[in-house]
Amino acid sequence: MHDMTEVAAARVALVGVPNCGKTALFNALTGSRQKVGNYAGVTVERKIGSARTPAGRRLDVIDLPGTYSLRARSPDEEVTRDVVMGRRAGEPAPDLLVAVADATNMRSALRLVLELKETGRPILLVLNMIDIATYRGIGIDAAKLEAELGIPVVTATAVRKAGMEALFARLDRLLAEGLPEPAANRWQEPSAGDLRAAQRAADRLVAAIVRHPPRPDTATARIDSVLLHPVAGLICLLTLLFIMFQAVFTWAQPLMGLISAGFDFAGVLVKEVVPSGLVQSFLVDGIIAGVGSVIVFLPQILILFLFILLLEDLGYMARAAFLMDKIMGGAGLHGRAFIPLLSSFACAIPGIMAARVIDNRRDRLTTMLVAPLMTCSARIPVYTLIIGAFIPARTVWGVFSLQGLVMFALYAAGIVSALAVSAAAKFLFWRKAPTPPFMMDLPDYKMPRLKSIAIGLWTRARIFLKRAGTTIFSMMVVIWVLATFPMAPANATEPGIAYSFAAMIGKFIHPLLAPIGFNWQMSVALVPGMAAREVAVAALGTVYAIQGGEAQVGHILASQWSLATALSFLVWYIFAPQCASTLAVIKREAGGAKWMWLTFGYMLALAYVASFATYQIACLLGAG
Amino acid sequence: MKDTVLAAEVIDGMPLGQARRGFAGRISRIVADHVPSTLPAHEVERRLIELGFVEGAEVHILHEGLFGRDPIAVRVNGATVALRRREAMAIFAG
Numbered sequence: 001m002h003d004m005t006e007v008a009a010a011r012v013a014l015v016g017v018p019n020c021g022k023t024a025l026f027n028a029l030t031g032s033r034q035k036v037g038n039y040a041g042v043t044v045e046r047k048i049g050s051a052r053t054p055a056g057r058r059l060d061v062i063d064l065p066g067t068y069s070l071r072a073r074s075p076d077e078e079v080t081r082d083v084v085m086g087r088r089a090g091e092p093a094p095d096l097l098v099a100v101a102d103a104t105n106m107r108s109a110l111r112l113v114l115e116l117k118e119t120g121r122p123i124l125l126v127l128n129m130i131d132i133a134t135y136r137g138i139g140i141d142a143a144k145l146e147a148e149l150g151i152p153v154v155t156a157t158a159v160r161k162a163g164m165e166a167l168f169a170r171l172d173r174l175l176a177e178g179l180p181e182p183a184a185n186r187w188q189e190p191s192a193g194d195l196r197a198a199q200r201a202a203d204r205l206v207a208a209i210v211r212h213p214p215r216p217d218t219a220t221a222r223i224d225s226v227l228l229h230p231v232a233g234l235i236c237l238l239t240l241l242f243i244m245f246q247a248v249f250t251w252a253q254p255l256m257g258l259i260s261a262g263f264d265f266a267g268v269l270v271k272e273v274v275p276s277g278l279v280q281s282f283l284v285d286g287i288i289a290g291v292g293s294v295i296v297f298l299p300q301i302l303i304l305f306l307f308i309l310l311l312e313d314l315g316y317m318a319r320a321a322f323l324m325d326k327i328m329g330g331a332g333l334h335g336r337a338f339i340p341l342l343s344s345f346a347c348a349i350p351g352i353m354a355a356r357v358i359d360n361r362r363d364r365l366t367t368m369l370v371a372p373l374m375t376c377s378a379r380i381p382v383y384t385l386i387i388g389a390f391i392p393a394r395t396v397w398g399v400f401s402l403q404g405l406v407m408f409a410l411y412a413a414g415i416v417s418a419l420a421v422s423a424a425a426k427f428l429f430w431r432k433a434p435t436p437p438f439m440m441d442l443p444d445y446k447m448p449r450l451k452s453i454a455i456g457l458w459t460r461a462r463i464f465l466k467r468a469g470t471t472i473f474s475m476m477v478v479i480w481v482l483a484t485f486p487m488a489p490a491n492a493t494e495p496g497i498a499y500s501f502a503a504m505i506g507k508f509i510h511p512l513l514a515p516i517g518f519n520w521q522m523s524v525a526l527v528p529g530m531a532a533r534e535v536a537v538a539a540l541g542t543v544y545a546i547q548g549g550e551a552q553v554g555h556i557l558a559s560q561w562s563l564a565t566a567l568s569f570l571v572w573y574i575f576a577p578q579c580a581s582t583l584a585v586i587k588r589e590a591g592g593a594k595w596m597w598l599t600f601g602y603m604l605a606l607a608y609v610a611s612f613a614t615y616q617i618a619c620l621l622g623a624g
Numbered sequence: 625m626k627d628t629v630l631a632a633e634v635i636d637g638m639p640l641g642q643a644r645r646g647f648a649g650r651i652s653r654i655v656a657d658h659v660p661s662t663l664p665a666h667e668v669e670r671r672l673i674e675l676g677f678v679e680g681a682e683v684h685i686l687h688e689g690l691f692g693r694d695p696i697a698v699r700v701n702g703a704t705v706a707l708r709r710r711e712a713m714a715i716f717a718g
Binding site for chain 2: 326
């Protein structure tokens, strides 16, 4: 027998319309052996993973952005088109296209397959989610479809092990037989007439091979009668968001306590082993305290991502866009902007990148410019610290925690300001232009897949920990150096940090920040906070820990800051452009440094004005 | 000859953008020339076709938004699509 195992891996590209379960299939094929990066020159996410068939063949699987056709209406779809046709530099054409279709609704997928056939590449059609189709009583004659299309067709269920066997077996068979040579590429951009003809042909195929059940499944329709109800739907959406934020604040507490205790213990341990002096100070105050104060927020970030991933997998995100379209439209935003903006609650970077689903440039720009105002998870550490230190842990109205309510208010402020800024942009720059269209598929509800969610969460956790291990760690070292050297003279009367570089920088910018109630320690913390917002917490920790305190950062802040200063700091963090990576992504995605500077400028102005007002009003009310 | 048949159907049908929740019918024609948009008319038309709106498809308006009954969620041959009433003006159904 011919041994294929040592031959170079076959390149397999997954192509499909949005919501066809392509990513679930990708996860099922590759497990956690995935690499997520970017295509050269563009910011389209490049997902590649490796798989091994039962016969031992190696596959390189590429998950291409979802698309309805090869017409390429957005940068994402351009990547799909170019990779499929082997036109992308540095990306050899795939050996096999795996077209993924949702077995419960194949109309648009089959039209795409007809278009893909024009490219002449070898194709395998996977009817995904066949379990759901069977459960609903939908019968599909795959053999007949195979004969009609002239390409291999296989059914699969990405979420069950057994559901992938047929696909793997077919892949093995195809590779053993040898894939056909690609035919000449006859693809041309389809006109409206071509699309009509293709859709009619696809509909004829569906009519010939699909047997619909006498009583169609109505679960999605029944759920939607509530969730898409004009009033009840909006109430459900708001309730959901509220629960999400309460959960982030309360469910994470036990885990956070554990992590923080772990780091405290590590600090004590190091103090036992390492003699006191510079090295001990570096390890305990610089590294353990610094990195620990950031890692502690991992549970909250994961809970937030858990909600976002669950809602995406459920199929609710598109509904949220439907419910929010008119409201967001009033603020000059596209309904689709809801998804990037909601992702921005986790982190503005994936949020800004998700704005690519908006094909109109003006809508996309507005969304990207306001996305950093949404409360990202990096602000959570800052908010939690200040709220924990200054807002009493009381229960109000019987059920809500006052701290949770303040958190909710901060989130609300972020949302309102994002809407206000985009409304202002619309009014100032494009008052008379017609608004671009809003059209999107509302997929049937599906039970979220545990494995898919777990892989998604793991990816996020890895990114966060990597950031904590690299960017944040190196910033912590820099801060520790700045806060430690030059060292205090022998006859010092003040704590050591008062003689350091950090104090010099802090005192230099302090006059600018004094009107908004910031002391010089805060001014010091803001500088490294530009690397990442959460670094500010760690920096405050370092600055105050080195100053002599041993207790928790919050405890010290409560004793050193007035309430007015604390509130001003919170407000500063709603608006301030304290994240260099976000600004870099805006520059890249918007295609120019001017958009980055515009974002930086307007956010800084908002932050300063709002903090100034907060501080002065709070002082007038006696909180100074 | 074909054109006159289509014209007759247009008169039969009404734009989906004016139909209310519960409306059910069959698409008689897709024509986007009169729809104001940042996109050219033929592009609006192509996008509608890609979402499954082709002549002969059955449509049913399932949901309406709260403000101005906009956007609408339309069942079209087994799939559900959300779109604004303005673009739905390009879809004629009866």
